[in-house]
Amino acid sequence: RYIHARDRGMMLIQTDGACLSNGLPQPRAGIAYVYAPPNPLRPLEDGVSESLLDPADATNNRAEMLAVITAIRARIWWGEGFHTIVFATDSEYVVKGCTEWCRAWERRGWKNSRGQPVKNRDLWEELVWNIEWTRHRGCEVSFWQIPREWNGKADAAAKIAA
Template sequence: MCVFSYSIGELRWAGDTDSNVKTIHAGGTSVSPMRDYTNSNPMNVFKAKSGQIFPKAFISPDSEDTPRSLFRPSMEEEPKLLPSEWTSSSLNKFLVCTDGACLRNGAHDANAGCAFVFARPSKWPYFNVVRFLLEDRDLNNQMHRRTSNRAELRAAIHACQVPEWTREGFDTMVIATDSEYVVKGATEWIHDWIKNGWWRSPGNPVEDRDLWEWLLREMDRLAKMGISVEYWHISRKLNEIADRHAKIAARKRL
């Protein structure tokens, strides 16, 4: 069983310090990030048809846009259901920043951490962080070596699951990450992978197929609830908060 660490800290971007960060909940929950929300049994992989719903790439209106300039807290007097998290009122889209990190990448004793970051207007200028240790087994109990790619992909999957975004009143989730593997894999490469039976080339199977199929199941699940998902490739500098917390998760067992 792997537990989360939930933290709250002042919303900051590249170059800011940790002076006001404080943990509000660390290791006090027994919820497992390995739960597959598409099936009541977390260790029973839901056999949905891969590729029914594909995510799209998020294209910012201006090439100079940053998460901070484009997505600002919506402070409406009458928010929809619950307050939208980190939203752009003109786009009706919600932002989550994700990242993964791995120590001794790919080695048998590698440690990898995952994190995602979001903000609530009611807590502004504070943000919420969810971070956890990457598992070494999949939903079928098969072993996988921990890698940075798996950590980045796993963070993107879990960002779709917790909290229950369907109550927030938006119609599009934008997952921002500095991982080209996640963004291009989810929006471009995966089409050919599925077409070729999950082979990149003869004798070269797609890595992390279990997680890619899990991601597609999450796309299907959210689509049925009226939420689409878009992926935004940003620089590591702009993803500094998620990057920092993914490294914290990788350095210690939470």
């Protein structure tokens, strides 16, 4: 697992979403999260990738969000001794949405700064709920926007899943 060298209760999870033919008819989306370096002896224990089946909802932003939602719900992280989960993603949409925009959207009744309904509100509400649920159990959730080239394993897995 990607565990902090000086704090065994802090873990890093890389996430990514991919949508092939984003914005076109019949898009295909996939998600991935990676929480351990590759291990040839246990290849299925370092992360998860899966396809998103409904093309009507398949966009890159939705896939990016679903990758985090799936990862946060995958395990009882606090029950495994973690007090902090850091989600590393190359998605500015997810990082800024979770760290800057969501609270303002909630205060404005899920309207953006122009008074328009927030896109992907269903997933934003689900993501916020899961973050708060995890925090209430003693495990902080934070986000780190990383360069795309640092997210190669999750990116490749999400594309294969799509």
